[in-house]
Amino acid sequence: MTDPLSAAHAHPHRHPPRPDTDDTLGHYQIMEIAIRELLIEKGIVTPAEIQRAIEAMDARGEALGARIVARAWTDPVFKARLMADGTEAVRDFGVDMGTTRLFVVENTPAVHNMIVCTLCSCYPRMVLGLPPDWYKSRNYRSRAVREPRGVLREFGLSVPDDVEVRVHDSTADMRYLVLPLRPGGTESLSAERLAALVSRDAMIGIAFARNP
Amino acid sequence: MSAPAAATAAVPSRFKPGDPVAVRQAYPPGHIRTPWYVRGRCGTVVHALGPFPNPEELSYNRSGLPAQPLYRVRFRQTEIWPDYAGNRRDTVDIEIYQHWLEPAGDAR
Numbered sequence: 001m002t003d004p005l006s007a008a009h010a011h012p013h014r015h016p017p018r019p020d021t022d023d024t025l026g027h028y029q030i031m032e033i034a035i036r037e038l039l040i041e042k043g044i045v046t047p048a049e050i051q052r053a054i055e056a057m058d059a060r061g062e063a064l065g066a067r068i069v070a071r072a073w074t075d076p077v078f079k080a081r082l083m084a085d086g087t088e089a090v091r092d093f094g095v096d097m098g099t100t101r102l103f104v105v106e107n108t109p110a111v112h113n114m115i116v117c118t119l120c121s122c123y124p125r126m127v128l129g130l131p132p133d134w135y136k137s138r139n140y141r142s143r144a145v146r147e148p149r150g151v152l153r154e155f156g157l158s159v160p161d162d163v164e165v166r167v168h169d170s171t172a173d174m175r176y177l178v179l180p181l182r183p184g185g186t187e188s189l190s191a192e193r194l195a196a197l198v199s200r201d202a203m204i205g206i207a208f209a210r211n212p
Numbered sequence: 213m214s215a216p217a218a219a220t221a222a223v224p225s226r227f228k229p230g231d232p233v234a235v236r237q238a239y240p241p242g243h244i245r246t247p248w249y250v251r252g253r254c255g256t257v258v259h260a261l262g263p264f265p266n267p268e269e270l271s272y273n274r275s276g277l278p279a280q281p282l283y284r285v286r287f288r289q290t291e292i293w294p295d296y297a298g299n300r301r302d303t304v305d306i307e308i309y310q311h312w313l314e315p316a317g318d319a320r
Contacts, residue, residue: 119245146293147297149299161298165298165303166286167302168304171247172264174261
């Protein structure tokens with residue numbers, strides 16, 4: 001039998017946009033349920049294994065990313081490793097990036113970084129958990145590369161005109177994490193206190209780290 | 213006999229950081245990771261990331277080999293959107309596989 005996916009997709013047209021609705025089950029949601037039930041019926045996976053995988057996914061969250069940022073702020077050697085090879089450096093935190101790689105981009109007084117995936121919703125899940133709904137929205141994905149300063153203003157972030165806004169379109173194998181600027185007046189804070197200043201949004205680049 | 217997989221698994225890289233490149237202006241069908249909005253535009257290689265299996269092949273359950281060198285390419289916003297309203301130094305960095313890139317004459 002020929003590969004049904006290839007046969008079905010070897011055609012030169014653009015797929016129409018799918019509406020962003022979740023009030024009814026779509027084709028792929030129904031397919032996911034059907035395949036999951038089949039895998040369970042055939043004894044390939046158990047419901048408990050699926051539940052554990054979901055719990056592991058839910059357990060990853062922004063707190064992990066914030067700890068990584070706080071360590072980079074307080075440990076120059078770790079920061080150098082993180083910037084040179086993020087994938088390797090975050091192994092210190094027990095993070096396995098799988099088939100992707102972590103690429104850390106650093107905000108400076110001259111450059112503000114922000115992350116988007118215009119193609120789908122690629123996101124550094126291994127260090128930030130599941131992406132927020134707005135990150136996956138067509139609105140954010142299309143406008144972040146077209147009018148990033150307007151999008152940032154809508155998030156309440158005003159980046160000075162003379163600061164370069166650098167958007168990273170996460171289109172392939174890298175997963176991006178923004179290393180925010182360390183707020184002033186935090187020299188005496190512990191890494192633990194610093195981590196509390198680092199929000200998920202600051203690590204996507206649509207916010208600054210909080211002042212203490 | 214075929215050569216060891218390691219010898220044939222990756223396409224040799226053509227570009228290095230600093231090189232000016234142009235994105236192919238092509239619109240083939242299939243699973244393409246090169247964003248539409250950057251095709252035909254010129255930018256500068258900022259990072260050579262090494263070889264990665266070609267997603268256009270992986271998406272059809274093939275091996276993705278030979279792997280394609282992947283680059284981070286920086287584009288000026290004003291190169292992509294001539295009416296861009298922000299700072300003229302604002303940029304977009306995009307990961308692009310080598311087979312979508314051609315040498316370009318000027319670094320923009």
